[in-house]
Amino acid sequence: MIGFIKKDIAMIKNNFKSLAILIIIYVVMGLFGEMDISFVLPFMAVMIMISTFSYDTYNKWDAYSVSLPNGRKNVVKSKYITTLLIILIVSIIITILSILIAYNKSKIVNYEEILLSMMGNIFATLLVLSLMYPTIYKFGIEKARIGIFIAVFGIVIIFGFISKFIDFSNFLSIFSFLENYWAITLLVVSIITVYISYIISLKIQLKKEF
């Protein structure tokens, strides 16, 4: 299995030039703009991982990997593990950058705020990717890309529309007992979501014909 992770990491490393340019752009935006750069995480992680799927598809790696020992299973498992690794690495980089940018601007760093915002973003990233991966394994990267785009916009529009008529604050107040346990709740929900997503992707891959 380690070999499959090494392969994904090598792909990301070899594609680093284009990623480095993006990181620089975001840092410049963070330094000179007013915005919080922690939002970059979901974009970066999704983009990095999608690029690996695109290269895999182009050279039919998934079909080839079936001929390798335990290939069907390991190809999926390694993708999830690499994703977690990438999120971890990107989170560390962005946290450090956020601290540096905050210090550079006002000499005061609100560590709690930065960490909380980072956690929220990690959660959002995991949710998006957990939704994306089974879709990619089922329909292929090209169709999944369009599907996810439509789904995300669809959800935003529908919720935007509904929220005009319904007040969600009452609904959300049900969860007020979790107020002091947000961090642990996010962690547990993330783990469950990623695990369910992995199981679905694996089932799809185990039955797939190439």
Next chain:
Amino acid sequence: MENILEVKNLCKKYDNFELKNISFILPKGMIMGLIGENGAGKTTTIKAILDIIKKYKGDIKIFGLDNRKDDKKIKEDIGVVLDDMFFPEILTPNDIDNSMKGIYTNWDSEMFQNYLKKFSLVSNKQIKTFSKGMRKKLEIVTALSHHPKLLILDEPTAGLDPIARSEVIDIFQSFIENDDCSILLSSHITTDLERVADYITFINNGEILLSKTKDELLDKYGIVKCTEAEFKKIQRNDYIKYIKNKYEYEVLVENKNTFKLKYKIKVIDKITLDDLMFLMIKGEE
């Protein structure tokens, strides 16, 4: 003789194509060539053996084990070259080396690097900078570097120039010197198969037309070239198929020596695999 691969009654149905009862065996220490037209079912057969396609019927045994139940154990000992399927082209041969160390228990890094040098493949350049021939060579050396017992190769010499083809075939021949190893390879370049194969399995339209030793095919089968009058004297069960050309008839016969004696014909041409394929597919009965 022990069999390294046994395919029994393999069937697979698609909307517009069907594999029908494919059965053959590959004994230890032998090379089997799969021949047939494009779309005849060679790649589908190979994909079924490797479990790349699903929902097929029939039994496939590799090293005496079921190809689906003992998947991991079997694949540790198989090397493959598949048509158009490989590592992503953004990787370098060194990346492949590193990855394979974590995939195959028996991966031999030294062997892989030696092969790269032998074929003048730059180890730190991305695959996308390689020519088609170089990619193919890389796929072949990747298939060989974990000391497999069975090589399954789909068009391994396609896109290679004659010199590279000859080098690759030499490698296959030295691989087979170890009596425990076997090769199943499909190829359009039948001259390569004439050089290396011990067995020939001919697939047409999803069915096996014949599966015999190469020597039996090339020594016994023959092509009789004759006039229409001579052709009309030949009894139906003495030939397999024939083609009517502008000036002569070409008749495929199964046993040229018996045919010579019976019809007093002095010259019967030796057959090539190309002739055989052509007459079997295009010939009339």
